[in-house]
Amino acid sequence: MRDFGNARAAAPMTASVPVMSGGLADSVFDTANRDPGLPLIARRIGPSEAPWIQMTASELRDEVVDLARGLVASGIRPGNRVAVMARTRYEWTLFSCALWAIGAEVVPIYPTSSHEQVEWILRDAHCVAVVVEDEQGVMTVGSVCASLPQLRHVWQLDSGAVEALVVRGRPVPATAVDSLRRIVLPDSTAVVAYTSGTTGRPRGCALSHRNLAAPCDTILAGWGHTGAPPGQQPAILAFLPFSHVYGLMIQGLCLRGGLLMGHEPELNADVLASAFQTFRPTYLYAVPFVFEKLYKNFLRVSQQAGRGALFERAVRTAQDYALAMERQRMGAGSGPGMDLKLQHALYEKAVYRKLRAALGGRVYGAVSGGSPLNRELALFYAGIGISVHDGYGLTETGGGITVQPVGREKSGTVGRPLPGVEVRVAEDGEILVRGASVFQGYVNDHAGTRAVLRDGWLATGDLGQLDSDGYLSITGRKKEIIVTSGGKSVAPAALEERLRAHPLIHQAVVVGDNRPCVGALITLDPEFVAHWRGGLFTQGDTAGREAREENALRQEITRAVAAANTTVSRSESIRVFRILPEPFDVASGLLTPSMKLRRDAVVHRYAVEIEAMYQSSSRLPRERRGENPPAWDEASDDVFRRVR
Structure with a gap:
């Protein structure tokens, strides 16, 4: 069991945390x-x-x-x-x-x-x-x-x-x-916050005034100076x-x-x-969905202006520059070379400052929470001058547990434990937390409280890893692990994150419990699909043009799935997928209001489509089923005619 907290993993403090005496x-x-x-x-x-x-x-x-x-x-x-x-x-x-x-x-x-x-x-x-x-x-x-x-x-x-x-x-x-x-009093109950209910009926988390204040006061003491330029x-x-x-x-x-x-x-x-x-905010607090959407909007606007190639080169330079800076911070490199500095300075004038202007022109930094932020996306924002401090927290912890330490940011992780917070990773990979922000318990549910609070430690239900420097990476949820009929355990989060990185893909849900292979349900970004179609130079009659567009879109999504599969082993790769006609949303009950997937609800809603996807796959020739990229589900053709 790895254990990090307080002195070993805490970020440096710029001021003491005040002692709370009231509400x-x-x-x-x-x-x-x-x-x-x-x-x-x-x-x-x-x-x-x-x-x-x-x-x-x-x-x-x-x-x-x-x-x-x-x-x-x-x-x-x-x-x-x-x-x-x-x-x-x-x-x-x-x-x-x-x-x-x-x-x-x-x-x-x-x-x-x-x-x-x-x-x-x-x-x-x-x-x-x-x-x-x-x-x-x-x-x-x-x-x-x-x-x-x-x-x-x-x-x-x-x-x-x-x-x-x-x-x-x-x-x-x-x-x-x-x-x-x-x-x-500080330990009086302030909020009863009901969990989002991604599975089962929501439970009320009793949070005291101290529970809610503790992460705020700690962040203000150690990170407050990052919220705006000095004097503002x-x-x-x-x-x-x-x-x-x-x-x-x-x-x-x-x-x-x-x-x-x-x-x-x-x-x-x-x-x-x-x-x-x-x-004109000076600091941005958001969830990964917002950062992903902003990036796709930047890309779409650049392409519409005929500057798509320039934008993509600027993105690569920003990521390379941020990566070199990260290695230097962590003592693993000497920082950006002269050529990279010159390229970065060029794109600062031509691209980066315009991107920051789209956010009001004063954004000094940002925090991402709710779920882990894609590493490449975090490097992009850091490279354009907006450091995103990725963090981790739960309803049961009143908010933040970990955050990127100032000057020691490591993209792809959710940072290190806040001062006063201890984090452990159990033998089965579950993240355990102890600290002043851990909730009082579930209202009217003593058994549920006893199940997650063990000797002062909160069993989060999340899976993660702590590296040698105390940085935490989230790898999934215990309840979301997929076990195929062949006995292979698959954590869906990494695959879904990689799929969402493609501009055309809005959401993705990986499935495969008790199935012969891993599959995926995919929704498309309507705005980007419309923009993408407008950029296709197809000619001829309407029917022929639609067929060519659909074929090109199939190929593009297939490539996106193949790219996601390169991050996992062959047995964990997506072999079948289906494109759904409309995105998941809160109104349909398939997303929580914090933009998290209600996985069980999605699987239940699209049970017929999932069954048809696997049935269709079973009828394909063996060589098509086994190849990577995965076989295309022909039954999805009509979806492209509706997503326009």
């Missing part, structure tokens, strides 16, 4: 007392084109107090649980801080959750109130109210809920809120769901660190592109 809401009050005019919030009231309006620390504190008074007047007491079912918007921050100020507990719910999920979470958590965003949210909660006798309030943001609560709370003295806030206030565009612990950690970093936070509720490429240009 999360204290951050707002402390900042307002210390620096009342400091901008903390940037809001857009109205359409996405509206200008950003800044709110100071004292203004945020006053609004938190006014709302908290309304919550007290409505009968919300310490220990009560209130659900928030809304997108990432200012009111999410306002409600969470107000609830924490009076000792209540927040239960995040994704606004796209089904009626059954909403009913389960509200009942399991014994919520006494729920905050919804719009009429659709009211209808969803209303449809399950009959089974929720403890639910007393449904507050709708878009119909003036905040204003109504403020009016209701006017008779309550502000001192009442201050008195309640002062009795909130870091500006963070929060667009990931606050219903996920990663989003809550971003909110915590901003509030506890005095960073300017802008809320963007739309996780849409065009909306985000506009928000980057107007808000």
Whole structure:
């Protein structure tokens, strides 16, 4: 068993981590007392084109107090649980801080959750109130109210809920809120966050104020200086769901660190592109899906401008430059040579600064979380001047466990344990974690808590490896390991990551449990497919052109699968695959709101297609089944006619 933590694996600290004495809401009050005019919030009231309006620390504190008074007047007491079912918007921050100020507990719910999920979470958590965003949210909660006798309030943001609560709370003295806030302890429960439910019914993770604050305070102490150039206030565009612990950690970093936070509720490429240009963040917190999408957009725009070849050369130079710099940092090389420096400087003027300008022109660095970031992609961003500190965390750990140490980044890993965190890899490859951020347990599930908390160590369910320097690499999930009928165990994550690196491929799910070989379900990126088709110089009648396009697309995807297969052994390689007509999304229940695959749901939804894929393969000649690249599933031809 390998064990790293604290002194051996910790990144250097630039400041001491403060000792926590109260609750999360204290951050707002402390900042307002210390620096009342400091901008903390940037809001857009109205359409996405509206200008950003800044709110100071004292203004945020006053609004938190006014709302908290309304919550007290409505009968919300310490220990009560209130659900928030809304997108990432200012009111999410306002409600969470107000609830924490009076000792209540927040239960995040994704606004796209089904009626059954909403009913389960509200009942399991014994919520006494729920905050919804719009009429659709009211209808969803209303449809399950009959089974929720403890639910007393449904507050709708878009119909003036905040204003109504403020009016209701006017008779309550502000001192009442201050008195309640002062009795909130660090180990009081702050959030009951339900797991995404990639498999089975979601379970509520009880997280204390200390659990959520610990990774934020440690990151601010050791990495806070990377958020903006010296002398500038870091500006963070929060667009990931606050219903996920990663989003809550971003909110915590901003509030506890005095960073300017802008809320963007739309996780849409065009909306985000506009928000980057107007808000101009200095630091970017995202998931790999966002970094992958940004890269593909860069490539597509370059190709449309007739500069695709230039962009691809610039990408290779950026990766080579970043790799040389990484080797130098790790003591394994002397850094970029003169030729490489000259090439990099040339592309800095012609390409890289334009790419950074597309993100607002001020991005100083970034963090990727949720799942591991592809090594080549991390090198690309580092090479264009945006170091991405890949990290790792879970709902059960209140966010971050590991992160890339400043000045010792190693792409392809998720970094080293945060100071105060210990990480072990058990004999079976499972990652074990111990530290202040490890959760209190699952609500109403003592057996489940005992199964994952063992002598203070959290069994994460993730598989990984620790290298000699203490850097952690994630290799998969224990429950996701595929075992073929031949007994071969296959971790799907690496293959799926390599497939997604191809511009035409949007998502991939590797299958093969109890099957003779590994297969894959693939979805295409509609925007890039349309762009790719436009670049084909086909002539002739329409029917003939479509056939040639389909054949070319088949060949391109086949090459992508073959490239992915070069990273694994022959017995682990993908032999059959099928292209699906539409991407997986949250609305269909095939993705979690944090963009993770609901693997069991995908396999169940496409059981017929998976069976047909293997049946089709079994009818192919032996030489076609055994070759690499894999045999093409002819039954998928019609898919290309629909993905246009």
